[in-house]
Amino acid sequence: MRKLLATGVLALPLLAAPAAVFPALAEAGHGPKLLDTRFSFEGPFGTIDRAAAQRGFQIYKEVCAACHAMSLMSYRNLMDLGLSEAAVKGIAAEVQVEDVNDVGEKIERPGKPSDRFKKPFPNDAAAAAANGGAAPPDLSLIIKARPNGARYVFSLLQGYVDFDSLTDQQKAEFGLAKDYKLEEGKHFNIYFQPGEQGYKIGMAKPLSDGQVNYVDGSKNDLPSMARDVVTFLAWASEPHMEARKRTGVRVVLFLLIFAGMMYAVKRKIWADAH
Ligand code: HEC
Structure with a gap:
């Protein structure tokens, strides 16, 4: 199932590429690089x-x-x-x-x-x-x-x-x-x-x-x-584009800090559970 999902996710950009608009270049191996x-x-x-x-x-x-x-x-x-x-x-x-x-x-x-x-x-x-x-x-x-x-x-x-x-x-x-x-x-x-x-x-x-x-x-x-x-x-x-990228960086930073905090909380809560 995980493999299936992964192939699905990988295939998404292919489906999204506007191949119909410009078929020749979208096909690999055609035309110069x-x-x-x-x-x-x-x-x-x-x-x-x-x-x-x-x-x-x-x-x-x-x-x-x-x-x-x-x-x-x-x-x-x-x-x-x-x-x-x-x-x-x-x-x-x-x-x-x-x-x-x-x-x-x-x-x-x-x-x-x-x-x-x-x-x-x-x-x-x-x-x-x-x-x-x-x-x-x-x-x-x-x-x-x-x-x-x-x-x-x-x-x-x-x-x-x-x-x-x-x-x-x-x-x-x-x-x-x-x-x-x-x-x-x-x-x-x-x-x-x-x-x-x-x-x-x-x-x-x-x-x-x-x-x-x-x-x-x-x-x-x-x-x-x-x-x-x-x-x-x-x-x-x-x-x-620049605002979009700035937001992305902030979101990733936030998620990293949040994950760290959650990890600390988890360790604290489970510290005595042995
Ligand atoms: C004298 C008119 C003329 C000028 C000046 C001109 N173009 Fe074009 N351009 C065209 C025409 C006509 C087409 C459509 C060609 C076709 O579909 O065969 C086109 C198509 C294009 C395309 C689309 C190619 C595609 O993949 O369909 C791009 C990108 C483009 N021009 C960029 C530019 C840029 C950048 C400049 C300025 C540096 C420029 N053009 C100046 C007439 C012009």
Whole structure:
């Protein structure tokens, strides 16, 4: 029975993995291994590197926001990353948002901190039409929506390969079908939906070395930028992660102390029982 329970518990994460959303990577042994790295927010004590996340927001704003919405985020949430209220007001005011005025007429006004991040397209159909049929997904929860999300997006951003420069042997190593063709508007990415007809992503390589000049003068090669934008997206996917971990640590500490006390009580009560 205990064995059965243990296998049940071990199998739980497997059942919970969103295999249907992204079957190719969830299957062991398919596609290249994700790039190895460590993020500040990993592990039971990990926290979000605020400076990295702020740089990541700059990348989102200057690059990704042209195509990807983050509809669960409001500008004022950025204050959690250490931006001042004045800075957040400034960032929000850079966009024009639709609203109605006092007499019910449609107007455009500068954004306020309480506004949600401005969407690049009015709806999914328009987003797909502008991107060759593949709508850019909302990035609010993307790190949670993919297995091993942080490492996956980190790898994906660095996973572009010039298809025409691949040798036949390399194509064979990827397991591509004989009649494999990369259609117009698709790009070859070694981490995207591997398979005989796979690796085709509708997003052109969004980031290259030195593309964004950081206000804080940090390193802006591709791996550094990928790490920064993933840190920002990880924070957005789970803004209360740090509080959750703190609670966990407190609970474990409490249980340890409580167990010690109970042990002492037990020894005292049973001391004379021989
Ligand atoms: C020119 C438009 C464009 C820009 C700019 C862009 N993307 Fe995309 N992105 C897309 C499209 C289109 C897709 C959908 C691709 C598909 O499903 O084939 C996509 C998909 C994605 C995905 C999901 C991949 C998956 O597993 O489904 C992630 C993650 C992503 N983009 C991250 C980013 C990040 C981070 C940036 C900024 C550095 C960025 N994108 C910039 C158009 C863009």
